[in-house]
Amino acid sequence: MTKLTSSKAAPLKGIIKVPGDKSMSHRAVMFGALAEGTTKVTGLLEGEDVLATAEAMRAMGASVTKNNDVWTITGVGPKGLHSPAHTLDLGNSGTSARLITGIIAGHPIKATMTGDASLTKRPMKRVMDPLTQMGAKFESNDGKMPMTVHGSAALKAMHYDMPVASAQVKSAVLLAGLNAIGTTSVREPKPSRDHTERMLGAFGVECTSESNVVSIKGGQKLKAPLSTIVVPGDPSSAAFPIVAALLVEGSDITIENVGLNPTRTGLLDTLRDMGGNIEVMNRRDIGGEPVGDLRVRHSKLKGITVPVTRVPSMIDEFPVLFVAAACAEGETFCDGLDELRVKESDRLKTMAENLKACGVKCEEGEMSLRIYGTGTPPEGGATVATHLDHRIAMAHLVLGAVSKQSVSIDDAAAIATSFPDFVTLMNKIGLKIE
Ligand code: S3P
Helix, strand or coil: CCCEEEECCCCCEEEEECCECHHHHHHHHHHHHHCECEEEEECCCCCHHHHHHHHHHHHCCCEEEEECCEEEEECCCCCCCCCCCCCEECCCCHHHHHHHHHHHHCCCCEEEEECCCCHHHCCCHHHHHHHHHHCCEEEECCCCCCEEEECCCCCECCEEECCCCCHHHHHHHHHHHCCCECEEEEECCCCCCCHHHHHHHHCCCCEEEECCEEEEECCCCCECCCCCEECCECHHHHHHHHHHHHHCCCCEEEEEEEECCCCCCHHHHHHHHCCCEEEEEEEEEECCEEEEEEEEECCCCECCEECHHHHHHHCCCHHHHHHHHHHCEEEEEECCCHHHHHCCCCHHHHHHHHHHHCCCEEEECCCCEEEEEECCCCCECCEECCCCCHHHHHHHHHHHHHCCECEEECCCHHHHHCCCCHHHHHHHHCCEEC
């Protein structure tokens, strides 16, 4: 276990870029592997999660290679995947596990999947249920991994009313629907990220969306896009330098090339509502996704109630938002957070325990967290547990930068799943992490 300690930071200054979007990187590799032809990708996130997806797609017949900064994926074409010769180890990655399950379901192949101590605790029943109704078969450890998926060449299309707003579940059903007989549709209780729908479009597959229902006609073929897929910087990774710059006095940074898909920008809206000075510059569209550069300056934040409808668009950003709330003046209340309990760790419980250990007053509800910010730096001075959760680890390194005493994390290893250069990059702009 690699322990890291973060101490009071200097004002953050500089122009940086964060690594490629994790959701889009997974999809670029998966869809490239399914397509006819060769797909080129730049800006791909080379974190452990995406590398696990690449390894799984190779094990089922695709070629995934890197030359200089360009990734090349040669796909297997329609229903072309074969059963892997070994168990697919998906490490820490829920996105790999859920989406690949949907892909396998629509092929007449069989695969066993497993993951690390975090992933094997996470619910897979949420994808097993709809995919079973479509005709796939499963063996699992009571709805968890290790799990064997028996796919089918003759899945039946279905309409699925999703009980939770989850892009992973939506994507798994749509990807199975791609190889099913008939039109598959999914209704979401609230809109979740739409990278699957947008990127399938780049591969020539039509998905239609109308009032929270997304539909896909079975039998459509993915064709490698003629132009290179350019993956923008991950807004969920940008969240850490954004919050650090808002909190550390005297900071003024620019983060270039950040993805600004509206299904992902809830944190920016929330931080602005709290008084954060975040300016979007140079707005543009790259490969069907909005992108911009963000200038972030130190701001005095105040506590707010985060609208529940905004939760899906900032689902991965709550750990670092809680850090911002701990430093803001007044109460911040976030509700509708039941999904945080089934992320890489139980993020509600972990954050409540860790913030308390750092002297922050907060109250954990069944699906809520209330944080009492004082507008002054938290005490800090604790070593907190990260439970194999990258975002918990990075959020506390930001907390250490603004606390009276240093904050340590027990294990930094999980950071490599989404932001391998986090420590180097953050230290370059003013943090003191060692
Ligand atoms: C993701 C969807 C989200 C998110 C995860 C990535 C995706 O999960 O938390 O980090 O790429 O589809 P849910 O869809 O389960 O909320």
